[in-house]
Amino acid sequence: MKSAIAIITAALLCTVASADVLPAISKTEMQLELSQRVGRGLYEYTYAIVQENQGDDALNVMGMVTSSASNIEVIDGQFGVGDMPSASLRTSDDTTVLQIDRSSPFDPQSLTFSYTGGPPGVEGPPTDDYEEAASYGALSTSTDLYTFQSVNGSFALDVSGAYFASEAYQITASLNGDLVESFSLSPTQIVFQNLFVSGENHVVFYGNDDVGSSMYFDAIFWAGSHSISFSVVDGNGTPVMADVTFKLSDNPKVTKTVHYEGVTLLVTDFPARTIIVEAQGEDGQYGSTAFIAGSQTSAVIVVKGIDAPAPNSNLDFQNGTVGWVVSGSGTIAVQP
C-alpha cells in the first residue's frame, strides 16, 4: 500500500479523496502480535488495532496512529480497517508498528488514533486504488522531492480546488512519526517552519477541507547539513569542465547536479549518508566516486575518455603475434 502512495506523491500530486474524518470511530484495544528487539532497550512491537464505530455505517475505513511521546517512534502508523457497520467492533486488517524505548514506561495516552472512511455509496479513503479515488482538489508542494533539502528548511503544502479547514485541530501532520504541532495555516496553504531534520524526513499530512472532505499527503524528503568541495581532473591532473551529479545511495532519484568550470566547487545539504558522484566531461569523459557525507569534506573526481581503437588488425591473433609487442617467453595458441 505504501508503495502505491509513494508513486502518487512522487508526482507531487495528492488527491482530495471523498472520505471523511470519522470521529465516531475510536480505538478500543491494541493487540500485541509480535515483538522484536532492535537495540539496547529498543523493541519494535507490532499491534493489531481494535476499534469501535459509534456512528453511521462507514466503508473502507483507514486508521493512523501518531505519537507525542519521546520514547515511542511510529514505524508504520497506517492500518486498514475495512467496512464498519454502525455500532460494530472490528480488528484492523493489517498492523501498525511502534518502536518503544523500554527505559521509559509505555504511555498509550501519548498515541493519537484518527480514522477516515466513506459513507455507503461514496468512494473510500486512500487505499491501493488511491489513484482512482474521486478527486475534488489537489495538494502540491514546491519542495523538490528529488533533491537535497537544507536542515531546518520549511515545507509548505498548497491546495487547489478546495480550501483548508480553518480549525487547526482538523490538521494532523507528522515527521518521522512524531506529531508536528507548529504550523501556519491559510485557506490555500499550510507552512511548517524549520521542519526538516538531517537524514530522512517522512512527512505525513492528514487534514480536512472547508466542506469536511479529507486530504492526505505522504512523502519522504532528504535533508542534510554536510558539504563537500570537489574538482574534476583528467588523468594528467588538468581540470576538466563537467556536469557533476551527486546521488543519494539510499534513493538514487534524490540528486543534485552542478556544472564544474575548473574552479573548486562547494556543494551542500548532504545528509550523513553515502553519496555517489558521477562526472560527465564536456568531451565525453566519465568518472565516478563516492563518499560518506560528514566524514569527508573534499574530493577529486578523475575522468577518463575512451581512446581510439588500437591500430592492430590482428586483435584475435589469427596472424600469430604480428602487431603485438611481446616480451618474455611463452607460447601463444589460438583456441578453436
Added chain:
Amino acid sequence: MGKTSNLVVLSAPLDWQADVYQPDLLIPADGFVDVYTELALLAQGQTLNGLSVFFDWTGSTLPVAQGFEIYDEQWNIVESGYTTLKVSVDEPSTLLLLGIGVIGLLVSRLKPSKIK
C-alpha cells in the same frame, strides 16, 4: 506475561554492565535485565558468576526458571533457554522472594572483547 515485578540488580560480574527494564503491562511486555560488556571476554566454555537479581514474584505458585536470550551485535538471538532454579523457597505463600542469588540472566548479551 511473566509474574515478576520490581526488578533490581544486586550485583554484576566485574566489567559487566547490567541495566534493568521493568515489566510494562501496558505494552504488554516482561521486564528484563540486560547484561553486557565491552571490556571483558567470555571465552567459549568459560562460566561467569556474580550476577544477582532481586525481584518480586507475583505468581501463586513457586517461581519457575526464567528465560534468557543471548544476542549478537546485530541483535540477533544466538542462544536462548531457561535458567536453573537453585534456591529452595521456604515460604511459597509469600509474594516477595528475597535473596535468590544467581537466578540467571533474563536477557544477556555477550560481546567479544573488542573495545570500540
